[in-house]
Amino acid sequence: MTVADADDRRLAAAVAGSGDEAAFRALYRRHTPALYRLALRLGAGDESWADDLVQRAWIRAVEGLADFQWRSAFRTWLSGIAVNCAREGWREHRTSREVAWDPEAHAVAAPAGDPSDRVDLERGIAALPQGCREVLVLHDVEGFTHEEIARLLRIEVGTSKSQLFHARRRLRGYLSRAEPGSRRKGNG
Amino acid sequence: MTEPHDELTRAEREALARLPREARPPRELEDATVAALAARGLLRRSAPRRRRHPAEIGLALAASILLFLGGLALGRRGATEPAPTLPQYLLLLYEGPAYRPAPPGREAERVREYGAWAEARADRGELVAGEELAAEPDLVIGTDGGVTTLRSGAGQPRLTGFFVIRAADGGQALEIARSCPHIRYGGSIVIRPIQPT
Numbered sequence: 001m002t003v004a005d006a007d008d009r010r011l012a013a014a015v016a017g018s019g020d021e022a023a024f025r026a027l028y029r030r031h032t033p034a035l036y037r038l039a040l041r042l043g044a045g046d047e048s049w050a051d052d053l054v055q056r057a058w059i060r061a062v063e064g065l066a067d068f069q070w071r072s073a074f075r076t077w078l079s080g081i082a083v084n085c086a087r088e089g090w091r092e093h094r095t096s097r098e099v100a101w102d103p104e105a106h107a108v109a110a111p112a113g114d115p116s117d118r119v120d121l122e123r124g125i126a127a128l129p130q131g132c133r134e135v136l137v138l139h140d141v142e143g144f145t146h147e148e149i150a151r152l153l154r155i156e157v158g159t160s161k162s163q164l165f166h167a168r169r170r171l172r173g174y175l176s177r178a179e180p181g182s183r184r185k186g187n188g
Numbered sequence: 189m190t191e192p193h194d195e196l197t198r199a200e201r202e203a204l205a206r207l208p209r210e211a212r213p214p215r216e217l218e219d220a221t222v223a224a225l226a227a228r229g230l231l232r233r234s235a236p237r238r239r240r241h242p243a244e245i246g247l248a249l250a251a252s253i254l255l256f257l258g259g260l261a262l263g264r265r266g267a268t269e270p271a272p273t274l275p276q277y278l279l280l281l282y283e284g285p286a287y288r289p290a291p292p293g294r295e296a297e298r299v300r301e302y303g304a305w306a307e308a309r310a311d312r313g314e315l316v317a318g319e320e321l322a323a324e325p326d327l328v329i330g331t332d333g334g335v336t337t338l339r340s341g342a343g344q345p346r347l348t349g350f351f352v353i354r355a356a357d358g359g360q361a362l363e364i365a366r367s368c369p370h371i372r373y374g375g376s377i378v379i380r381p382i383q384p385t
Contacts, residue, residue, distance in 0.1 A: 019232035021222060028218055033210035040211055048372045051214060055221045062230045121203055140196065140204050165194045 008074040016065035028058065031075055038079055041137045042086045044126035057082040079142060080152045083134065087153070124174035132167035139164050216367045219308035227304045274354040276316060276382040277361040279368070284345035286374035301369045309353065314364060316352040323348075345376060352382070 008030070014023035032054060039050035039057075060081050068077060125133060125141075134153065138144040139160070144152070146160040153160070196204070225231040283289075290298035309315035323346075326338040351368075355361035358381065365377045 015231070019225075019230060021226075021231050021233055024222065024225065024231055025218065028221065032213050032218070036213040036217075037209060037211035047214075048366075051217055051367070052369075052372055054213060054217060055224055058221050059224055059228065059230070062225055063228075118203075118207060121207060141207055168194055168196065168200075 009070065012065050012068070012074065015062060024062070027074075031078055032058075034075060035078060035082055038082055038137070038142065039086070041122070041125060041141065042083065042134065044133070045122075053082060053086055056085045060085060076144075076148075079138075083138065083152055086134075120175055120178045121171075124171045124178065127174055128167055128170055132163050132170060135160050135163040136167035136171065140168075214367065216308060216312075216364075219311060220305055220367070223304040223308040223311070224301065227300045227307070274356055275384065277353050277355055277358075278380045278382055279351040279353060279361075279365050280347055280378040280380070281349040281351070281368075281370050282345035282376045282378065283348045284374075284376060285343055286376075288373045298369075298373075305367070305369050306351070309351075309364065314353050314355065316354060318349065318351040320349045321347060348375075 008027065011023040011027045011030075014020035015027065035057060036050060036054055039053040040047070043049040043053060057078060061078055064081070068074075072080075125136060128136060135149055138149050138152070139146065146157045146164075149155070149160045150157045155163075222231060222233075226233050306315055306318055328336050328338045330336060349370075353361060353364055355364055358379070361379050361381075365371070365379050368377060370377060
């Protein structure tokens with residue numbers, strides 16, 4: 001068990017045992033930046049939707065803390081809850097307005113590499129159909145295995161692999177179309 | 189049937205690895221989440237920053253029962269003393285055709301959400317007052333002193349509530365209004381600065 005895991009357990013026990021607000025805030029601050037990035041990606045950049053998703057995920061997580069078996073890292077468990085909350089909210093999200101996402105807007109720190117490449121990639125991911133986007137984000141970005149995704153999304157492992165295959169093809173198609181525009185923009 | 193197999197190239201893997209793993213959430217989301225958990229009895233709020241009068245505790249309890257009035261009750265008890273020097277803004281909440289009401293049976297959940305938002309703003313000393321407006325037609329006193337009733341036409345946005353907040357400037361007032369759950373559900377909010385007296 002890592003030090004971070006031990007801290008998570010201690011904080012989670014305080015939240016589950018006595019509803020300790022300070023412990024919750026510590027847990028929240030530790031995990032919400034990653035959760036919020038995941039929510040933004042799952043929601044194709046819709047900030048209001050991401051806010052709502054993060055809040056719902058935390059509520060459900062705290063409700064279920066006492067039953068959490070710690071067979072996975074806390075963050076993995078929390079991400080899984082967020083994905084399931086997201087799936088419940090798709091109907092509402094599909095009817096909402098299109099959003100113009102600026103993926104760099106919430107950056108905690110400037111990552112390496114050309115920002116325009118990252119923006120194209122984020123927008124390409126955002127443009128994927130929901131099922132493909134979920135699997136690609138979980139597998140290629142978050143590092144979940146197909147088996148974990150299948151359990152999480154209650155789908156077959158083969159379905160997860162198939163969704164990923166289609167997601168990558170669509171993403172490559174998007175990037176091959178977006179690339180000339182980005183380069184022009186990048187070159188001024 | 190074999191499953192499709194399509195590995196990422198090294199460049200693709202590297203590009204995906206360079207995507208940021210974290211994003212900075214809005215500051216108010218933490219307080220709103222804490223308030224939502226507290227409203228559900230899942231968190232015990234830390235010691236209040238000032239001693240509460242028993243009547244205020246009654247107000248807080250009433251807030252969990254009364255629908256949207258939660259915003260007002262919580263705002264009045266003002267867990268943090270408001271900054272009286274900050275300008276006040278009136279937020280007028282409208283529900284038009286795009287507004288998505290709570291599904292049947294989940295109205296209380298929606299109310300708790302608004303209440304949690306109001307409580308979070310009150311905790312920050314930003315909420316002055318708030319009320320839900322009854323779905324009665326408006327009474328209008330004309331220039332001749334006569335009284336008529338005024339109803340919103342079908343499809344017209346209906347004024348359903350208001351908040352009075354304190355904010356440093358219009359930008360912060362806008363930010364506060366944007367964080368209100370009303371926006372998330374397709375409602376609109378008109379923001380008007382209150383003229384200082």
